[in-house]
Amino acid sequence: MIEMDADAFDDLVADELDALPADMLNGLDNVVFVVEDRPEDGSLDLLGLYDGLALTERDRYGIGDLPDRIIVYRDPHLDVCDDLDELRDEVHTTLVHEIAHFYGIDDARLHDLGWA
Numbered sequence: 497m498i499e500m501d502a503d504a505f506d507d508l509v510a511d512e513l514d515a516l517p518a519d520m521l522n523g524l525d526n527v528v529f530v531v532e533d534r535p536e537d538g539s540l541d542l543l544g545l546y547d548g549l550a551l552t553e554r555d556r557y558g559i560g561d562l563p564d565r566i567i568v569y570r571d572p573h574l575d576v577c578d579d580l581d582e583l584r585d586e587v588h589t590t591l592v593h594e595i596a597h598f599y600g601i602d603d604a605r606l607h608d609l610g611w612a
Contacts, residue, residue: 497575498583505570506531512587520595523551526563527598529591533571540572544590552600566594 500508509531513521527548535542548564568590577583593611606612 498577498579500570500574500583502531502533502570505573508584509568509587509591512584512591515588516591516595520592524595524598525551526561528563528565530565530567532567532569534569535572540575542569543572543576543586544568544594546594546597548598550600551598564598566591566598568594 509529513529534540535545545567546564547567568587573583573586573590577586589611593606596606596611603612
């Protein structure tokens, strides 16, 4: 477990988001990235969450719809990582994993690809 305040973790998430390939990010439509301390149930088991409707399931989506959210949870990440390099890798993996859910890729496929 490592220690990191909320502002430093926000900066780390932003840096990892900036490091993702443009092709991965260009297709994101009406999606916001959010950092929260923990999931609503207070557990440390969940590193991230895609809260929205996958691109493959959208038939009508447009003006007036609330944005989908990709949430990265700080405390669970800090709990499972032993150093800064491991934290960066885990945040990177979480971002890719949750963005993949936006594109309609399920957990089983992500597991096959090594992103789960």
